[in-house]
Amino acid sequence: MNVAVIGTGYVGLVTGVVLSEIGHNVICIDIDEKKVEMMKQGKSPIYEPGLEEMLVRNISKKRLSFTTKHKEAFEKSEIVFIAVGTPQSESGAADLKFIKQAAKDIAQHVVYDTVVVVKSTVPVGTNDIVENIIQEELKAPVRVEVVSNPEFLREGHAIHDTFHGDRIVIGSDVKKPGDKIEALFTPLNLPIVRTNRRSAEMIKYAANAFLAVKISYINQIANLCEKLDADVNAVAEGIGMDNRIGRAFLSAGLGYGGSCFPKDTEALAFLARENNINLNIVDAAIKANSEQHEIFIQKVIDKLGGNVEAKTFAILGLAFKPNTDDLREAPALKIIEKLLSLGANVKVYDPIVQHLDGFQPGELEHCQSIEECMDNVDATLLVTEWDEFIENDWKELKKYPNQPLLFDGRNILSIDKLVKFGWQVEGIGQAQKRQSVKVI
Numbered sequence: 001m002n003v004a005v006i007g008t009g010y011v012g013l014v015t016g017v018v019l020s021e022i023g024h025n026v027i028c029i030d031i032d033e034k035k036v037e038m039m040k041q042g043k044s045p046i047y048e049p050g051l052e053e054m055l056v057r058n059i060s061k062k063r064l065s066f067t068t069k070h071k072e073a074f075e076k077s078e079i080v081f082i083a084v085g086t087p088q089s090e091s092g093a094a095d096l097k098f099i100k101q102a103a104k105d106i107a108q109h110v111v112y113d114t115v116v117v118v119k120s121t122v123p124v125g126t127n128d129i130v131e132n133i134i135q136e137e138l139k140a141p142v143r144v145e146v147v148s149n150p151e152f153l154r155e156g157h158a159i160h161d162t163f164h165g166d167r168i169v170i171g172s173d174v175k176k177p178g179d180k181i182e183a184l185f186t187p188l189n190l191p192i193v194r195t196n197r198r199s200a201e202m203i204k205y206a207a208n209a210f211l212a213v214k215i216s217y218i219n220q221i222a223n224l225c226e227k228l229d230a231d232v233n234a235v236a237e238g239i240g241m242d243n244r245i246g247r248a249f250l251s252a253g254l255g256y257g258g259s260c261f262p263k264d265t266e267a268l269a270f271l272a273r274e275n276n277i278n279l280n281i282v283d284a285a286i287k288a289n290s291e292q293h294e295i296f297i298q299k300v301i302d303k304l305g306g307n308v309e310a311k312t313f314a315i316l317g318l319a320f321k322p323n324t325d326d327l328r329e330a331p332a333l334k335i336i337e338k339l340l341s342l343g344a345n346v347k348v349y350d351p352i353v354q355h356l357d358g359f360q361p362g363e364l365e366h367c368q369s370i371e372e373c374m375d376n377v378d379a380t381l382l383v384t385e386w387d388e389f390i391e392n393d394w395k396e397l398k399k400y401p402n403q404p405l406l407f408d409g410r411n412i413l414s415i416d417k418l419v420k421f422g423w424q425v426e427g428i429g430q431a432q433k434r435q436s437v438k439v440i
């Protein structure tokens with residue numbers, strides 16, 4: 001089939017590349033000329049394992065192309081995906097300006113009967129808005145129908161998730177356009193959930209908010225474990241083996257970040273408030289998440305005797321999670337800001353992120369290796385669970401810092417092993433081990 005994709009962020013670009021990989025002809029549109037030029041040259045503007053190879057392969061097979069011109073894209077397409085951003089507005093609600101603009105562009109330029117697919121995460125009822133805009137502004141005498149198809153891929157696993165997703169949700173109030181989108185995805189051979197548009201829109205928000213609640217829940221349980229001498233890793237295993245609960249998204253840490261959970265929980269909470277529905281379980285998850293990194297910093301301060309002024313810290317990991325260069329809502333940024341505000345010196349290292357905006361020149365030291373970062377520091381804070389940190393030789397690394405004090409904000413290192421190497425380690429919710437840590 002001939003497909004156009006508006007927006008080449010994570011969702012749009014991965015969708016376009018994967019659809020071309022399974023045999024469709026895809027043209028991706030973005031207003032950013034530089035980005036489009038880059039993609040035409042076979043370069044992915046985002047770091048995502050496996051994406052660039054697939055992009056290059058499909059460009060060379062002439063199934064994938066890029067443009068800044070809507071007209072050029074829509075002239076050839078029978079299906080148009082909207083995959084533009086829905087940023088958070090002041091009120092917490094999702095800002096629909098890019099979605100509305102995409103609907104207008106479609107109305108201006110389509111020349112065939114077209115199925116418009118809304119892939120962006122949008123509040124319930126947005127597909128209706130898109131349809132109304134298109135119907136009001138449509139230039140050509142053609143039929144345009146709107147289908148909701150929310151995305152469930154994770155950054156850093158985007159290609160894998162698209163080929164091995166748990167389900168594809170297709171929300172259509174009319175059968176035929178829904179059938180067409182089902183046929184488009186048939187080569188992926190994944191379970192399909194067919195529903196109406198509003199339910200599809202709600203599935204996306206309800207799924208993300210549920211996962212966010214799960215994370216905040218285990219983080220609060222972790223905080224309690226720490227006080228009561230229990231180990232949250234064991235608790236997560238123990239409850240996760242119950243099929244009704246499941247182990248996924250029960251890893252305690254520094255709280256969720258990224259471009260999705262923080263924004264989508266706020267948008268769902270707003271939607272509930274607007275409709276006078278009590279959804280305070282989501283409000284509580286948001287609050288718990290904003291507290292989680294503060295609790296961590298307080299622990300660091302306490303361990304260092306109540307004052308971190310002029311102390312030097314190594315921050316390992318900046319991205320909000322491994323295998324991405326995405327810094328949006330990354331806990332590392334909040335931790336760095338707080339330490340700087342308390343007069344500490346901060347050294348940072350991330351395997352991929354080489355630059356941090358928003359800090360004064362010289363305010364922090366951006367290092368090129370884990371060893372350089374840990375050299376002469378008073379404490380090391382592991383913030384993102386990159387493989388490089390997990391697989392490193394911590395016996396060897398012990399020779400770099402002033403003192404072997406490590407805070408594992410992701411519970412990914414073996415405390416028993418590190419303690420044998422002479423490290424003093426603090427995890428999250430691991431009170432048993434904590435007793436072996438001497439106060440400095």
Ligand code: UGA
Nearest residue numbers: 151152153154155249250251253255256257258260320321
């Ligand atoms: C999330 C969802 O997992 C995807 O299904 C969804 O499509 C996507 O949002 C979206 O709406 O576009 P993503 O934000 O890429 O994907 O990342 P996740 O892997 O879900 O992680 C989100 C955050 O939760 C990260 O900060 C991660 O460190 C944290 N997390 C995750 C935990 O703290 N503990 C866990 O057990 C799992």
